[in-house]
Amino acid sequence: MATPGGNRRAADEARRDAEFAAFVAGAGGRLLHSAVLLTGDPAEADRLLTAALARLYADWPGLEGDDPYDRARAELFVRYAYRPWRRPRGGPLDGLTARQRLVVTMRYFEGIGEEQTAAVLGMACERVAAIAALGGARLRSGPGRATAAARTAAR
Incomplete structure (x- = not known):
């Protein structure tokens, strides 16, 4: 039997997923271009961006008014700066x-x-x-x- 709290949680998760998907649809291209500029390799850029977006998704409920683009961009840059060194x-x-x-x-x-x-x-x-x-x-x-x-x- 479904509980009212369970339905609310499912609705919150669905809303969060939709908000995040809309954010990625709008900002993903520019973030990917930044990642390609950094790595010089589209496949490596995709891996870097995926890791940054995964972290942002985990933090999404706690953004509380922070700009998600600024957070995603900062995560991308920090992940690039501190990754194992590859030329x-x-x-x-x-x-x-x-x-x-x-x-x-x-x-x-x-x-x-x-x-x-x-x-x-x-x-x-x-x-x-x-x-x-x-x-x-x-x-x-x-x-x-x-x-x-x-x-x-x-x-």
């Missing part, structure tokens, strides 16, 4: 280091302010500015030069 390859940010990809994506693609970027990544604002400037300089130098500069810097 990103390919994509429009090829030639940038993993940290430069992260800062350039946060600052210029997502439009996150320097202070907020520094807070999410746990570094000083000056460091964020320096990384963004170096990444921007590498991008402006052209794809061939950016890759060569990255190889030279890695030596």
Whole structure:
């Protein structure tokens, strides 16, 4: 026999599922593009985004007025920053280091302010500015030069 509390719980879960599905339908494309910029690999980007969205889904009932896009974006960036190190390859940010990809994506693609970027990544604002400037300089130098500069810097 169904209890009134059980019906309410099922209705709450159905509402939560519908809200989350609507959020993913609206924001998933932009989040996936950020993930591709970070990883340079669509399959790796999909795995990264899936993990970030799974965490957001688990936290969904407790958002309490927080912007779900900001939370999903922060989770994506933190998961990328603290994942086992793998050199990103390919994509429009090829030639940038993993940290430069992260800062350039946060600052210029997502439009996150320097202070907020520094807070999410746990570094000083000056460091964020320096990384963004170096990444921007590498991008402006052209794809061939950016890759060569990255190889030279890695030596």
